[in-house]
Every structure is written in C-alpha cells, then in structure tokens.
Amino acid sequence: MKNKKRMFCFLILPFLLGIAGCSIPRHYVQPDPTNPIKTIAVLPMVNHTNDIEGPERVREMFAAQLPERCYMFKPAQEVNQILKDELGITLGSQLDMTNPEELGKKLGVDGVVYGDLYDFNEKTTGVLNVRRVRAGFKLVDTKTGQTVWGRGQGVKSVTKMTKGDAGKVADIASGVGKIQDKGEKMDVGTYAGLTEWYELPEKEAYGQQHGIVGAFAAGLAEKAIKKVAGTFLERESQVAVDMITDTLTVGPGSERCGGPVAAVQPLIIPMPEILTPKMPEFSVPAYFEFGKRDFTAIMIMTSVMKSNNEKWAMDARIAKLGDKFRSDVDMAKALKAKGGEMPPGFGRNIFITRPDLKLDYIVYPEKKKYLELTVTEEEADKPKIEKRKIGSETIDGHPCDKYEIKITYKDGTVEDGLLWEAKDLDRFVIRAEMENKDAKSVVELKNVKLVSPPKSLFEIPQGFVKAASMMEIFMEQKPAAEE
Numbered sequence: 001m002k003n004k005k006r007m008f009c010f011l012i013l014p015f016l017l018g019i020a021g022c023s024i025p026r027h028y029v030q031p032d033p034t035n036p037i038k039t040i041a042v043l044p045m046v047n048h049t050n051d052i053e054g055p056e057r058v059r060e061m062f063a064a065q066l067p068e069r070c071y072m073f074k075p076a077q078e079v080n081q082i083l084k085d086e087l088g089i090t091l092g093s094q095l096d097m098t099n100p101e102e103l104g105k106k107l108g109v110d111g112v113v114y115g116d117l118y119d120f121n122e123k124t125t126g127v128l129n130v131r132r133v134r135a136g137f138k139l140v141d142t143k144t145g146q147t148v149w150g151r152g153q154g155v156k157s158v159t160k161m162t163k164g165d166a167g168k169v170a171d172i173a174s175g176v177g178k179i180q181d182k183g184e185k186m187d188v189g190t191y192a193g194l195t196e197w198y199e200l201p202e203k204e205a206y207g208q209q210h211g212i213v214g215a216f217a218a219g220l221a222e223k224a225i226k227k228v229a230g231t232f233l234e235r236e237s238q239v240a241v242d243m244i245t246d247t248l249t250v251g252p253g254s255e256r257c258g259g260p261v262a263a264v265q266p267l268i269i270p271m272p273e274i275l276t277p278k279m280p281e282f283s284v285p286a287y288f289e290f291g292k293r294d295f296t297a298i299m300i301m302t303s304v305m306k307s308n309n310e311k312w313a314m315d316a317r318i319a320k321l322g323d324k325f326r327s328d329v330d331m332a333k334a335l336k337a338k339g340g341e342m343p344p345g346f347g348r349n350i351f352i353t354r355p356d357l358k359l360d361y362i363v364y365p366e367k368k369k370y371l372e373l374t375v376t377e378e379e380a381d382k383p384k385i386e387k388r389k390i391g392s393e394t395i396d397g398h399p400c401d402k403y404e405i406k407i408t409y410k411d412g413t414v415e416d417g418l419l420w421e422a423k424d425l426d427r428f429v430i431r432a433e434m435e436n437k438d439a440k441s442v443v444e445l446k447n448v449k450l451v452s453p454p455k456s457l458f459e460i461p462q463g464f465v466k467a468a469s470m471m472e473i474f475m476e477q478k479p480a481a482e483e
Helices: 054-069 076-087 092-097 100-107 164-182 208-229 234-245 331-337 470-474
Strands: 017-028 039-042 111-124 128-141 147-160 197-199 263-274 295-305 311-321 324-330 348-354 359-364 369-374 384-395 398-408 414-422 428-435 439-449
Touching: 039 054, 039 076, 054 076, 054 111, 054 128, 054 234, 076 100, 092 111, 100 111, 111 147, 128 234, 147 234, 197 234, 324 331, 331 348, 369 470, 384 414, 398 428
Parallel strands: 039 111, 147 197
Antiparallel strands: 017 263, 111 128, 128 147, 295 311, 295 439, 311 324, 324 348, 348 359, 359 369, 384 398, 398 414, 414 428, 428 439
16 A cells, blocks of 8 residues: 555544653662662552552552662562462452461562552542542561561642633632542551642643533543553552652662662653644554455454553454545444443544545544544655565465564664465455564454445545534534434
8 A cells, every 4th residue: 555654543532641841859779788678579459449450550660660779579470470379369458368478488589568559540520630649558578577668658630720710619629629638537557658648730621611511521531541541640650659669768789770879860750731632543554565456354453561461452344445545443342342431422433544635534423523634645754664484374264475574663663573465365464463562463354355345435424524623523512413
C-alpha cells in the first residue's frame, strides 16, 4: 500500500496528556555498607480499595525505586510464583498465614516489604474532580523479624471549574474536602505520615467551556481511557511512591546507587497539560503488505504487556479497494473486555483512508458525524524493515513463507519478530508475531476474500455531517439516534 506506514494507533477518545513539570528535592544517596539487608522482595499489597489493579501498579512503582536506594530486588513475577507454589498465597491479605523469617527463606532475600493501599480513586462531578492515592510500606528484616522502616503518604490532585457560579461551588467543595482530609482518623503506628496529604497544583477542568455537563463528560472519558491504557492515577501514584521511598533507609549497594559525591537532584513530577483534542486514527502496521489485489478480511490483534502480563485484544473488519482502505473497529467491545465503558456514541469507529483525495476520515455512525484529516505523505517517517526467509509453514490452510523480521523506527525503537506471507493470497502477510521492550503482539488476518468491496464503503454515508473538531462531536449529550 502507498498509504502512510504507521504502527497501530487506537486513540479511543481525543485525550492525550502532555507533560509539564514541577520539582521537589530528590536525594541521590551513597551506599551504606553496614546495612545487612541487600536483597529485598516487595510482597503483594493489602488492598483496602475497590480498585483491582491499583495495588499491583503501586507495588511495581515501589520496587522500581529500590535500586536508587541501594537495594537489589527480586522480580515481582518470581515472588508471586514462589508465594503461590510454596505457600499458597496470592493476595496481600493472606500474608498473615506466614511470617517474615519463613518468607526470607522461601524467597531467598534479606528483607521483605509489606504494603497497604488505602486510597486509589477518583471522584468526578464536573465541578470538582478529585484524585487520591494513599499507601504505606514497611521493610522487615527476615533474619530478625524486626521492622526497620515504615512510611505512608497520601497524594491528591484536583481539577475544577474556575468560571462563574460553578467555579464558586468548586472552591467551596474543595475547601470542605480539605477539612475532611484533616479530620481523618487512622492508625499511624506502622506508617508514619499516613494522614499527610501532598496536594499537586490544581488544574482547570477540561471541557468547562461547555458547562458542567461538558466538564463531567470530559472527566469520565479521561478516566476510561487511562483505565484501559494502564495509566489511571499514575501521576499521583508515582509521586506518593517517590515521597515514601525518599525516606527509606539506604541499602549496601546496587547498580544505580552512589557515586563520587552524594548529590541532591530535582525529582520531576509529571503534571498534565491539557492539549487540544486529537483525532483518533487507525493505521496498518509497518510490516503488513497487502499486495495489489482488492480484499476484505478480519484483523485480530492481541498484545501482552511485559511489565504486568496485562492482555489487550481487539479486532477490526478491514477492506481494500485500489489504494483506498477502511477499518471498522468496535471500541465498546474492546473496552468492555477490560472492565471499561465507552461514552455514548463512541462505541463504533470507522477509519477510511483516501489517498486519491489526500484525506482520512473518522466516522462515528452512532453520532452520524465524521471528521476529516488532510494527509501529508512523509517518506522519512517510514521505518527501516529488514527480513529474511527462514522456512515454510501452513497457517489456517494457507501455504506460507516464514520470515524473520526487524523493524527500526524513526525514533530508534526496534521491533523483532516473525511474519508469514500466504502464497495463495497474493503474498498477504496473514500472521505476525512481534516483540519490543514493552510488549509482545500477535496480528492475524482471518476470513480473507480476494474480492472488490463496494465503493460505498469508502464514502461518507449519506446524511452524515462533517464536524469542525473532535470536541464538537464529544460534547453532544446524546447520540444522534436518541435525539
């Protein structure tokens, strides 16, 4: 295809977060050779919240900071497997079935870190959206069973309406929330600082120019997207973990610890800078070639994140007519499988590429509207592709040549993998298995038919209205079909 060669980019809704920054002091420390605890296992956290994924995400963040505090740590996957196989433990709440000494022997570590997650939530009202993360960790010496360190911290961020009466209501609600925070009663015997809240700078609510409904809808949409992407409350969690680990006693040494002089460096805390909404797009992976024949097919995509084994699956109905290309994606189905939900009117997305017009279309059937994007071909953006034939196999009844492939993108990112070209389907790539530093992915083509699809599939449906921006579509309260 002559179309742009980009990797899959499924932007469910138009919210992308830019990164700005503020900083607090972060101490880079010298090793303490007298500390007997060299290796640590971070145990599953006890979950006091209603969020299933939160404890594991915060646990991973804490473990990732240990080398900077001069400790070596055992990978979470190994810890989980040993706990399950040797002790029958899969949850943090089950850790009282054993003791630190036994854990040290089973895991082969000098210390174990226990953790509790008390808050991991976002309250969205439109007028005032509040995000809270609060956790506590303690380090226990597995030789003595003694707690050698413990600390807790809460981090809160607020986005609120700032204009008119709604802004005044938001100010009052924010003040009431601060009083409630200060009035909390908790057991701080294990985790000093647990009742302390660090407040990130407030931000204006996105979409407030469309009123409370607009700000409320924008808040819900952003939350849904971050849930699926695995970045929900990431900023608040990272700041909380950073503040907690900055008080952790220093270990005897690691590959990222120490230096000629202990220095104080700034810790950059990511802050969201709301950008202009972006239009979603669907693109074919750089390694897929469809030849010159017209066709229809179903493309199935599955990815597994290496950091937490989280699985993401999606399928799309695709069609090609000459240089024209179309994909039909059910985002509601994909989100539902992840426990999320699309806002009304955004469940189904159709992406149409028209090189003859130098345009891309994004169609929202439930809204009866579409977006138009001018396309500029940029040869320099195409990745470098190297492939080598390594054999022949049959895939879904199709005789295929099997290739080893390496893709180097403009930004230096590298992907390696395998692909299969079907000899009886005009050398279509009907399967690819790719891997990079973040994930392993499998892309398959099913039900391939070498036929010319109807021309109408590549046109804007009659009666659909062109929208000036994504915001215009999003801020409609109801799908067109319901109006």
